[in-house]
Amino acid sequence: MIEWEEIENNLRKTLSGHRFQHSVGVSVTAEDLAKRFGADPVQARLAGLLHDCARDMSNNHLLQSAETFGIVVDTVLRRVPELLHAPVGAQLVRERYKISDPAVCQAIARHTVGAKDMSVLDMVIYLADCIEPGRDFLGVHELRRLAAVDLWAAMVKAYDQSIIYIIQQGGLVHPATIEGRNALLLGIR
Numbered sequence: 373m374i375e376w377e378e379i380e381n382n383l384r385k386t387l388s389g390h391r392f393q394h395s396v397g398v399s400v401t402a403e404d405l406a407k408r409f410g411a412d413p414v415q416a417r418l419a420g421l422l423h424d425c426a427r428d429m430s431n432n433h434l435l436q437s438a439e440t441f442g443i444v445v446d447t448v449l450r451r452v453p454e455l456l457h458a459p460v461g462a463q464l465v466r467e468r469y470k471i472s473d474p475a476v477c478q479a480i481a482r483h484t485v486g487a488k489d490m491s492v493l494d495m496v497i498y499l500a501d502c503i504e505p506g507r508d509f510l511g512v513h514e515l516r517r518l519a520a521v522d523l524w525a526a527m528v529k530a531y532d533q534s535i536i537y538i539i540q541q542g543g544l545v546h547p548a549t550i551e552g553r554n555a556l557l558l559g560i561r
């Protein structure tokens with residue numbers, strides 16, 4: 373694994389200033405959430421910093437990278453290639469940043485659409501991405517309030533908000549998001 377400072381320098385070069393600030397915000401928020409809900413704060417801080425490392429790649433580049441890395445591109449991902457920044461980012465974290473921790477890579481891979489069997493770390497990164505201090509959208513205060521007390525409720529609300537937003541935009545909801553929400557409501561952990 374490369375040093376923290378080197379990771380930050382690398383991200384500063386590959387991300388816009390706004391995106392870099394967001395990544396730092398997610399890192400700090402994820403560390404707090406991890407301490408609150410019993411995930412590893414070191415893994416959370418690292419996954420938070422790196423979660424959007426592929427976010428500023430073009431759609432074509434994401435699709436090409438997905439093919440190179442053997443990532444399955446389903447019909448929704450093909451229509452909404454920016455969602456691929458999560459699994460492509462996880463692979464970059466392995467290859468470019470030499471981070472082999474599967475829990476960190478999995479949390480990064482799952483931070484856009486979620487999954488039906490999210491670990492506590494996965495949920496911490498997903499939520500930190502939604503509520504870091506730079507985020508400002510209708511419903512963020514409610515999400516922050518829930519994230520201070522109840523990981524499960526915050527996560528259900530985050531899925532709800534995401535699904536409602538996508539529907540309002542006339543977009544495609546990825547099946548993993550529906551499966552993730554259903555799994556929480558059904559008590560599948």
Ligand SMILES: [Fe+2]
Nearest residue numbers: 423424427484
């Ligand atoms: Fe992202």
Ligand SMILES: [Fe+2]
Nearest residue numbers: 394423424501
């Ligand atoms: Fe993000």
